[in-house]
Amino acid sequence: MGTRTVLRHIPAAAVSEGAGVLVHRSLGTPGLRHLDPFLMLDHFASANPDDYIAGFPDHPHRGFVTLTYMLDGHMEHRDSMGNRGDLRAGGIQWMKAASGVIHSEMPRQVDGLMRGFQLWINLPSAQKMTDPAYLEVPAAGIPELTEGDAQVRVISGTLGQVRGPIDDPHTELLYLDVRVNAGGWARLPVPSGHAGFLYAFEGRLEVAGDRVETHQLALLGEGDAIEAAAPGGPARFILVAGRPLGEPVVQHGPFVMSTREEIEQAMRDYREGRLVRTAARVTGSPA
Ligand code: MN
16 A cells, blocks of 8 residues: 545635634535545634634534644633533543534633534434534643654544544544654554545645645545654644445534435524534543
8 A cells, every 4th residue: 555645726715604713624626525434524713702702603514523633712602411611721621412413612712713623424314313422632641752853742543552532433534643754754544445635734845745734634545654844844744544334414504414314304493593402511531
């Protein structure tokens, strides 16, 4: 097996979400609708409070997992399971919406830099109507190691002997935050057969001879590793990969199911106050 090349570059598009939060969306746009098992990637990055202060007041989700990685800033999370989360810089929030969650994600700061990612990961159809679950991991719970000329934070999956705190058994999720030193180079294993992409968010990269600019998603071809260099100065990216589910995806906003009927049911359930089946607090391992 060889090194993965870049099949396509998808520049992030500015989108207004929630009550008026500016996000850079790459996956989940007409340029790349879905990448089984991934549904959406939003990057929020702004030092201007007008771009984020309105936050994401109460809204529903059904049928998938959201994984939020906070780089800078401070957000408060409240959900219909009874969780009250406190997401700080370097921390991770994993939320399996499954049969239904209503939650809010609101900034706790009124100025300064707010930066992070939210990735939507699909669930197999047999999992979509199971109970929701929630897990928060602070920065100190995410292992970091050196690989070549890069510092790598392992959020999910394994790198060498190091295993990240988030485990998505349905997709065998790999999620790494990689910082390559100026002029440096790193080779990182990615399971072959898994869909994969990287997203550059500081500096620019060279991946298998291709240039990847800041705020670009690079869709990766087949192979068992990537090679990333940072010839023009330090560069930082997230590397994400997962096993495709190979199931139909029918999406309507925050509801992602397998059939149109299930979407209509979700809309009806939400309208009639039946989206949330499990109001009890459910916290624990993603497995
Ligand atoms: Mn949400």
